[in-house]
Amino acid sequence: xxxxxxxxxxxxxxxxxxxxxxxxxxxxxxxxxxxxxxxxxxxxxxxxxxxxxxxxxxxxxxxxxxxxxxxxxxxxxxxxxxxxxxxxxxxxxxxxxxxxxxxxxxxxxxxxxxxxxxxxxxxxxxxxxxxxxxxxxxxxxxxxxxxxxxxxxxxxxxxxxxxxxxxxxxxxxxxxxxxxxxxxxxxxxxxxxxxxxxxxxxxxxxxxxxxxxxxxxxxxxxxxxxxxxxxxxxxxxxxxxxxxxxx
Amino acid sequence: xxxxxxxxxxxxxxxxxxxxxxxxxxxxxxxxxxxxxxxxxxxxxxxxxxxxxxxxxxxxxxxxxxxxxxxxxxxxxxxxxxxxxx
Amino acid sequence: xxxxxxxxxxxxxxxxxxxxxxxxxxxxxxxxxxxxxxxxxxxxxxxxxxxxxxxxxxxxxxxxxxxxxxxxxxxxxxxxxxxxxxxxxxxxxxxxxxxxxxxxxxxxxxxxxxxxxxxxxxxxxxxxxxxxxxxxxxxxxxxxxxxxxxxxxxxxxxxxxxxxxxxxxxxxxxxxxxxxxxxxxxxxxxxxxxxxxxxxxx
Numbered sequence: 178x179x180x181x182x183x184x185x186x187x188x189x190x191x192x193x194x195x196x197x198x199x200x201x202x203x204x205x206x207x208x209x210x211x212x213x214x215x216x217x218x219x220x221x222x223x224x225x226x227x228x229x230x231x232x233x234x235x236x237x238x239x240x241x242x243x244x245x246x247x248x249x250x251x252x253x254x255x256x257x258x259x260x261x262x263x264x265x266x267x268x269x270x271x272x273x274x275x276x277x278x279x280x281x282x283x284x285x286x287x288x289x290x291x292x293x294x295x296x297x298x299x300x301x302x303x304x305x306x307x308x309x310x311x312x313x314x315x316x317x318x319x320x321x322x323x324x325x326x327x328x329x330x331x332x333x334x335x336x337x338x339x340x341x342x343x344x345x346x347x348x349x350x351x352x353x354x355x356x357x358x359x360x361x362x363x364x365x366x367x368x369x370x371x372x373x374x375x376x377x378x379x380x381x382x383x384x385x386x387x388x389x390x391x392x393x394x395x396x397x398x399x400x401x402x403x404x405x406x407x408x409x410x411x412x413x414x415x416x417x418x419x420x421x422x423x424x
Numbered sequence: 425x426x427x428x429x430x431x432x433x434x435x436x437x438x439x440x441x442x443x444x445x446x447x448x449x450x451x452x453x454x455x456x457x458x459x460x461x462x463x464x465x466x467x468x469x470x471x472x473x474x475x476x477x478x479x480x481x482x483x484x485x486x487x488x489x490x491x492x493x494x495x496x497x498x499x500x501x502x503x504x505x506x507x508x509x510x
Numbered sequence: 511x512x513x514x515x516x517x518x519x520x521x522x523x524x525x526x527x528x529x530x531x532x533x534x535x536x537x538x539x540x541x542x543x544x545x546x547x548x549x550x551x552x553x554x555x556x557x558x559x560x561x562x563x564x565x566x567x568x569x570x571x572x573x574x575x576x577x578x579x580x581x582x583x584x585x586x587x588x589x590x591x592x593x594x595x596x597x598x599x600x601x602x603x604x605x606x607x608x609x610x611x612x613x614x615x616x617x618x619x620x621x622x623x624x625x626x627x628x629x630x631x632x633x634x635x636x637x638x639x640x641x642x643x644x645x646x647x648x649x650x651x652x653x654x655x656x657x658x659x660x661x662x663x664x665x666x667x668x669x670x671x672x673x674x675x676x677x678x679x680x681x682x683x684x685x686x687x688x689x690x691x692x693x694x695x696x697x698x699x700x701x702x703x704x705x706x707x708x709x710x711x712x
Contacts, residue, residue: 227515281434283444284462
């Protein structure tokens with residue numbers, strides 16, 4: 178049973194790193210075992226806190242990649258000039274401790290009781306919370322139809338490629354590669370625009386709900402594009418990760 | 425570094441308000457724009473956290489942590505409604 | 511008690527033999543973090559002016575070409591941000607605030623810096639005179655980047671760096687010390703990093 182919206186204080190707890198999965202050259206999924214996890218809703222995130230030996234601290238937020246009911250996992254993209262992401266994606270080992278608190282978020286969440294068709298727009302690592310939504314949709318046997326449009330720089334940058342490629346039963350997945358494409362590429366190319374959205378998103382008449390996640394510039398363009406297609410603004414939920422794909 | 429949106433201060437809002445607030449509806453005291461707190465423009469790198477109206481840029485919320493205690497100024501908001509039951 | 515994150519060091523450098531240069535509670539950084547409470551203003555140089563005012567009345571004002579024609583100084587200073595970042599040996603070029611004040615009638619014991627974007631910060635007049643403060647427009651040999659306060663920012667390195675107001679446009683001389691933006695929210699009115707004056711009451 179997924180956790181409901183949190184009331185009262187969030188408390189930090191020390192989780193054990195249970196698994197590490199390299200998704201792409203710069204992206205890693207971290208499986209976690211927290212001692213006291215209350216459950217979460219698809220789309221929520223958690224805060225991670227690192228403490229150095231001299232007491233120096235750094236804190237970051239990461240979207241939860243796992244569906245409610247699965248082992249807790251976050252997916253982290255290594256930012257070149259990052260302070261925390263290089264540590265999480267390259268230094269962290271199975272068995273290490275990771276301090277976290279959560280789940281956090283009540284706006285960018287999806288519950289299977291919502292029967293609206295789903296339009297999911299992902300830019301780069303913005304796919305992470307949407308993957309939680311899709312996994313939860315499968316886990317709960319929901320038959321809500323879903324369309325995912327995933328914008329990435331290159332095919333090797335696509336996270337969860339195999340998993341997303343296996344979707345059927347009402348989930349249509351399309352990709353646009355913005356920087357380079359492999360030979361014989363039959364998907365879309367270039368950044369999201371009105372034409373791409375019109376073909377990939379549910380029409381407004383279907384009364385869909387949209388989740389748009391990724392770098393700020395991607396979200397601004399994509400969300401505005403959906404509104405231009407007739408989506409009521411309150412039916413377009415957004416989560417902006419900042420310039421390079423991670424908070 | 426680009427600003428983030430109100431989703432990124434979800435934890436801070438729980439600390440301050442004792443409840444999930446990213447779904448709360450806020451109204452800008454300067455331009456009247458209404459929308460979810462999740463949509464506000466957040467500047468976090470400064471000595472404090474500043475939340476601005478996405479439409480007009482006016483400051484709506486300022487959070488400053490002084491000696492471990494978070495102080496919040498909401499005078500830029502005309503209205504802040506708790507989100508409905510989850 | 512938070513566990514130590516094995517192997518985590520963060521972005522900071524450990525100063526070798528320079529610990530005495532670091533004020534209490536600070537970490538040394540190799541980068542130059544961008545801290546802001548709002549979007550970066552982009553005032554065209556053709557529209558830019560810098561003014562000295564006295565309780566709001568203009569005493570002196572310079573356009574960008576006029577400002578560039580003033581005598582400038584190159585300074586190398588350590589800077590200390592209240593968010594605990596310090597950076598050693600930063601190089602700036604700018605006009606000393608003494609130079610600006612010498613050209614106007616002035617009195618008053620305090621100044622308030624006003625900036626594009628609405629930011630303000632307060633300082634005692636004594637702390638921006640006597641060779642302690644500049645209006646700087648070059649950093650590290652190049653024009654000051656907008657995200658770091660360009661075209662010009664106040665530079666007052668002996669105080670916490672929130673006093674070195676980015677996008678500065680005027681200094682208003684006044685008789686009373688009134689809190690600027692962060693000071694209003696609880697930051698220290700003076701801000702001496704060596705006495706760790708981060709918050710009001712420190």
